[in-house]
Amino acid sequence: MVDLPGPRAASARPEEGRSAVSRRGVLRASLASAAVLLGGGALAGCGSAAAAGDPRTVRLWDLFSGADGALLNELVDIARPDMPGTRIERTVLEWGTPFYTKLAMASAGGRGPDVAVSHMSRLAGYAPLGLLDPWDTDLLAEFGVREEDFAGAVWSRTRYRDRTYAVPLDTHPFIVFFHPDIARKAGLLSGDGDLDQEAFSSPERFLEAGRELARASGKQGIAFGYVNDSAQGWRLFYGLYRQTGNDFALPEGGPAEADLDAMAEVIAFMQKLVDGRTNPRRLDYHSAIPAFNNRQTGMILSGEWELGTFRGADPKVGAAPFPTVFGTPAVYADSHSFVLPRRPDPDAARRRRTHQAIAAVLKAGQVWARAGHIPAFRPVTRTRAYERLEPQARYAIAADHVVLDPAVWFAGAGSDFQNSMSQALQRSLLDGLSPDRAARDMIRRINTALSQPSPA
Structure with a gap:
């Protein structure tokens, strides 16, 4: 049976035995996460999520607390049948600069979680710096998730140099x-x-x-x-x-x-x-x-x-x-999206399990819609169950005409x-x-x- 632990706090110290983030990596990560315009905030300590350990566990960093956090737990629970043998372990971090700083620095050192949530509008500050790995779209398709399942206005922002670096969970x-x-x-x-x-x-x-x-x-x-x-x-x-x-x-x-x-x-x-x-x-x-x-x-x-x-x-x-x-x-x-923090030598089996888990979560998006978010996986919004949601179904068409922040490294959520x-x-x-x-x-x-x- 798949186990879903409750959210835990991220460690403030790098995992013992891991290589430290290089000075160049810290500089690039801090620039990306601060998104400096008139001066950025101070850097938070870098957390870590071990790549080793139980191979059945997919480690997720996200920024959902309160009602959204409880709803994400429910969503993952409902997604269990589509990811047999896999458990998702959540780590909830503080929204805003602390979250994006920690994600950037962990990615720069190759010590991030298996998958993380990021606002799509922040992608331009991460993918070009080599802080993320691309998704395998063929592998996603194997698990029932394809480009044509998403609104073009949203999917177009997932790409960098002809590779897909984000998989959208929703449009908000x-x-x-x-x-x-x-x-x-x-x-x-x-x-x-x-x-x-x-x-x-x-x-x-x-x-x-x-x-x-x-x-x-x-x-x-x-x-x-x-x-x-x-x-x-x-x-x-x-x-x-x-x-x-x-x-x-x-x-x-x-x-x-x-x-x-x-x-x-x-x-x-x-x-x-x-x-x-x-x-x-x-x-x-x-x-x-x-x-x-x-x-x-x-x-x-x-x-x-x-x-x-x-x-x-x-x-x-x-x-x-x-x-x-x-x-x-x-x-x-904007769009809450799943990204793959950079790994110098990603484990193929773990990556496959991560792709399967995220595909399962997307297909359970009816639960996430209760919060008001428009599920990005459009087969969900085409169901009779979604059409009965009030007032969510009345504004779902907005997903066809969304515009996100300009795709520059210093813009985006927070x-x-x-x-x-x-x-x-x-x-x-x-x-x-x-x-x-x-x-x-x-x-x-x-x-x-x-x-x-x-x-x-």
Whole structure:
């Protein structure tokens, strides 16, 4: 019978008898994990997961605690029949810089776990440095997992130099939640309960919808928590900017190429969205949530990962993909993905067992969907069981239009880059910096990052 131990803390010291990480490896790993833009955090101690030991054990490092951690345990338990004779041993590390630092340094020394969870947006800071090994796609196919089982928008980010370096577990997009009774009173729902996307299909219509929600609620319309937040401003901006049909060209060394007029147009819309007339003005992440839960607003712009929080306050809470405001469908998102930390001489049998275990976990993704995440393995989202999930099935289409952070080494989840972009945006949304000046400030900050040599 497969044994699933509870999560344990990672050791703060390298395993005795293993070779130490080289000075070059430490430098490259620290550069990758800090994602320095305006200065990175201090390095955490490097943990270790022994490659030796019980050959039936697949050692996994992840960043899921709380409800998500319990759900991952359940997912692995349900996956047992598809990985006979294998046990997955989890090590849970602290989210953010501590996790990515530890993963980078363990990989640099060839002492990482068999498999680890990473945000897809961080791949560009790891694969080019040789910190990861590629997945064997033929072996994954043998266990029933193929490229065509994933949305192209997600799978395209798994590749580096024609090799697959990440296998996505989910897509977690930035979406909209709403109270159905308020939205219906505001005339913003279709007959089957879906959000009327046409009512949000331009900046003017989106703002008018906010006014209708405010009238229907008797309070305010749309909540967005961005004040002093390290990512929310960027998430909203980048999804909207990509909806204009533009992207950033970020050549190594710079300068960045972008459409400043389109950037300013998006920022001007964001200013109006939080001008305090219809929608709340000065909300941080943690005050936006109770503003919505207490029905002070009819809608909130947030990540699907908050589904459990919102459903706890309103069991009938509605959700929808982020509306297409600027013409081109695009939804800001990231993806929890499985990666293979570098091993100088990987054991073929252990690697085969790891591929089998991850394939089994993906096929059990219906469990993971309960957290709100969209399972990346699309056969799961095509089942009747998934179609009955409310409101998850109503925003699953967002996976077809997701956009992740630019594929550069300093960007991605938990990076100083996101924080710096959000700071620049806050100067405009909260302090009144003009949209064109805010756009130029963002480009200046991006050029600062590009001017720093890539550690690859």
